[in-house]
Every structure is written in C-alpha cells, then in structure tokens.
Amino acid sequence: MVRVGIIGATGYAGGELVRLLLGHKDVDIKWYGSRSYVDQAYASVYQNMFQLVDAKCLDDNMEAMADQVDVIFTATPQGLCASLVNEEILKKVKIIDLSADFRIKDVSVYEKWYGIEHKAPQYIEEAVYGLCEVNREKVKKARLVANPGCYPTCSFLSVYPCVKEGLIDPNTIIIDAKSGTSGAGRGAKVDNLFCEVNENIKAYGVAGHRHTPEIEEQLGYAAGEPVLINFTPHLVPMQRGILVTVYASLKKDVTYEEVKAVYDKYYNDEFFVRVLNKDVCPQTRWVEGSNFVDVNFKIDPRTKRIIMMGAMDNLVKGAAGQAVQNMNLMFGFEEAEGLRMAPVFP
Ligand SMILES: NC(=O)C1=CN([C@@H]2O[C@H](COP(=O)(O)OP(=O)(O)OC[C@H]3O[C@@H](n4cnc5c(N)ncnc54)[C@H](OP(=O)(O)O)[C@@H]3O)[C@@H](O)[C@H]2O)C=CC1
C-alpha cells in the first residue's frame, strides 16, 4: 500500500483527491492536512465522507508528514508548496503539487504573473510538468511533479495535435474558456456567491490570466518555438466543468479526414482523451465526475481557420484525477487505477 498525505485536504481539489483515493486499491490515506480544521473529524467538514473516513484533520507539517507517508499531495494556495519543500523531505517522499509553484520553468515569469516570490527556485528545473499524455516517461522517474492547471490541461490537449503536426499557426491561437465555480476554490469570496454567479456569465482575467504563460510555455514545446496566445476565461453558473473553444489559422488547406488522422495519431492510445465523432461538440455534462477530456474540431474553409473544442471536469482531470494519474505512473501502478469511473449523468 502506498501511504498518502494531503496538505489542503479540506479544499475542493483536496476533497476530490480524497474521494478518488478512497476508490484506489493500493492507497491508504494517512494524513488529512488542513489549516483551519485541525483536530476536527474530516467527515464533519465533508459529510459525504460520513462513515467512510474516520480520521481527524491534522496540520500542514510537511516534515512530520514525510516520516509517515510515501507521497504528499499539496492542494494548497500558490506559494505554499514552494515554501515547505526541502531536500530532506524530497529524500523521503514524492511530492505532487496541485498548485502552480513548479509548472513554469522561468522563475521570473512565475513571479511576474503570480505576484509572489518563489521560495524554492532550486527545484523548478527538476520538477516534471505532470501532463501524463505528453510527459509520461519523465513522470515515472520524478520525485516532484507539477500537476498542470485546469484551463491549461483542457486547452493544451484540445490543440496539441494540430500544433505538434504544424497544421496551424500557433501564434494565431485564441482560447475562449469557461469554468464552473468550483474552479475558484472553497474559500468565501463575494464574486462566487450564489447571487453573483447564478443566471450570469462574465469574462475575467482578460489579457492577464495567470494560466496564459503556462499554456504558452507548453504550446511552445510542442511547436518548437515561442508561442503567444490570447486566453480569455469566463465564469459560468455551474459547479464543475471547463469548456474551451479554440480558434487558429490553418497553414494549408486540409480535409476533415486529414485532421482526424492527426488527432487519432496522438490520442488513439490515450484512455483519458476521447476524440468525439464528426460534428459532435464536447459538453461538460459528458465528462462530469470523470478523468476524461473530450475533444473535437471543425474546419471552417470560409475563414481558413480551425475551431478546436475540449470539455473536462476541472476537479478531476483538471486537478485531483490528473494528480492520481501522476501518482500511478510514479509508483508503477496501472495508469487508470482508481480513475476508470464513467462520467455522472444527469
Ligand atoms: N479548484 C480547482 O478546480 C483547481 C484547483 N487547483 C489548485 O489546487 C490548489 C487548491 O485549490 P482549491 O482546492 O480550489 O482551493 P480551496 O480554497 O478550496 O482549498 C485550499 C486548501 O488549502 C488549505 N490552505 C489554505 N491556506 C493554507 C495555508 N497557509 N497552509 C496550509 N493549508 C492552507 C485550505 O485549508 P483549510 O480549509 O483548512 O483552511 C484548503 O484545504 C490551488 O493551488 C489551485 O490552484 C488546480 C486545478 C483545479
């Protein structure tokens, strides 16, 4: 059994990790880390865990945790993981960080977009960007994994085949993204109150969202050259789910069959990426509660652009599910262990 500790187990991403890990046959959760609920029963924070989890919440002492577990998930605000991690800890445990602390390789870019000083830049180079479909072999050997962001996961996987195969000009990419409110976390914020979100839709972070450089960096690796994009997220009145609609200019005339063959080349063997049938547009309801990303595309010969689409559950493939997928790779388990659940409906 792999012994697991979670720092931030009381947040939305941490709660989803608990739900998924309870269904993993090779995992024993030893430490439910919290800041505000220390000594309180975990199931009193999340009543869906009544009679399923008896443990009480513990603190966020990463050093003490490292003596008792094999892997630590940090599902905490930006900057916390970097402020806790050190060599002693990394000698004892593997770390999967769900925050953005180790996603961006250029520390000055991280500090600019996140507005905080990076407390452990010495580990940025070593950290592996945990997008399993692309970095699978590196993840297997990693001791520190940077779990990708939710919007970046959905955006990147939706366009990756077209960028990698040079079908589109990557610098013409425009990503229109929408997220449910759980993406903003459980902490109380006026913007996320029912009356603010319900019956409403709005853009936010326009021309300045912190996921922009993360998406650009990963697309840059795929394109083999620096990439600049426009990324506009929207908050929609749903609990879970991300939908992205991505526009880009085609470099040459292509047929549906040619582009479909490119998507199949990259995703035929990827269990969690489903390329939908012709003309079927991804919907968040068809992936909810699952680790799937549904993708598809449509060519617009009039404008010589291609429209690429993706849908994903922000808390699963966008956070906890992808983190478990990474853990499976790091510990030599079957990659889909604990993650084979079908999406819920309705
Ligand atoms: N929500 C999502 O869809 C996604 C989230 N993520 C990332 O996961 C991380 C957590 O996000 P999310 O679950 O939404 O956030 P929440 O606000 O729901 O949860 C934050 C968690 O961190 C804990 N925490 C907060 N401050 C501290 C601190 N100073 N020391 C220790 N623990 C602390 C909280 O503990 P307590 O409750 O006890 O105060 C809580 O458990 C973030 O980095 C986020 O970017 C990544 C992808 C998607």
Ligand SMILES: CC(=O)N[C@@H](CCC(=O)OP(=O)(O)O)C(=O)O
């Ligand atoms: C709706 C909403 O607010 N979403 C969050 C993104 C989710 C998240 O926590 O970001 P990471 O994926 O980088 O961890 C935001 O826009 O900042």
